[in-house]
Amino acid sequence: MAESVPLGVYVHWPFCAAICPYCDFNVHLARDTQGADWRAGYLRALSHAQGMRADGPVETIFFGGGTPSLMAPELVADILADIDRRWGLAANAEISLEANPVSAPENQLKALKVAGITRLSLGVQALDAAALKFLGRTHSVAQAQEAFAVASSIFEHVSLDLIYARPTQTLADWRRELQGVLAMAPAHVSLYQLTIEPETPFFRRHEAGKFAMPEDTLAADMYEVTQELCDAAGLPAYEVSNHARAGHACRHNIATWQGGDYLGIGPGAHGRVTTETGRVATFARTKPADWLASLANGGDGFQEKRPLTDYDLHAEALLLGLRLVEGLPMSRLAALGVPLDMGRIAMLRDDGLLARDVQVLAVTPAGRLVLDQITGAVLAG
């Protein structure tokens, strides 16, 4: 029943002041925003989403990008008012927004808070000058630290993003850098290992032999150090790459990993919506101009709306749910009808890759290093 599936909204703002060479998200240079009626586009997209699922309330909203800290606060406020009018916004709704240290001046952050943002996610990426240069970042270490201090004075919930397991980074380097991050006393950190994504400048430079990625064993050791230092600092992992103090985990992402609905609004946004005829995956047009033109001409801005098969639903429930440290209750997997290979599950438990507790399907810290293989192994058939 649609009523029982929690509802969130993901709003994609596809513009940045500069494009990072490792990034394969749907991003464009900020100068392309000029002259277009973005307000009309987002509000029309919300109207179409309401046609797919009408019941609320909305519990969480995530403004991702791109760099949504570049959005006009009035636009953010108008989107939130429209969501509230259509579905109702829960009184304690979590409303997150991603920010870049040089695209988030204090007056802008204050205005975004007034607009309704409750949680800021700041892209620090590295606390090392040479690494920031390598990553194509346009801010210094000091600017990132200053932006974090300013954000923390404005928002109750602030998170930092970092990218580690970078070329030439040693285990000792990462230990020192992470200690520096934890000394800033964040309540939430997202710590991602660098991945080389196809069709990015990094992919071409890597192919051309301009830099080498760390060996898998070093990356695994770095992951272990990450768990050790974050545990000791009171920020245990609650997901593969996310760590938080109690009460600071990102509710929007948790709901997504637990199979909640999210309406995907904005160029290139993905969504998952429980409709009267079943669950549907939505994919918005990626090119900002195409997305806007579709909506302006009476279209819904979607490139595709794909009904999910039982197999899709089962595989996705495992793929997302096993990312969470608490895993998935066996009762929920049974309710979803996910066919499990109990023989393989017993073996993975014996090997220490799945938790012993038979009431849940949960991956151990050792299992998290081989999560993809585990996910593939436990689905029967």
Ligand SMILES: C[S@@+](CC[C@H](N)C(=O)[O-])C[C@H]1O[C@@H](n2cnc3c(N)ncnc32)[C@H](O)[C@@H]1O
């Ligand atoms: C959509 S980005 C938003 C970043 C924000 N615009 C900024 O400039 O800091 C979200 C996060 O994904 C992570 N990320 C993006 N590409 C990555 C890659 N190739 N490898 C690892 N992490 C990546 C970065 O940590 C980044 O902060």
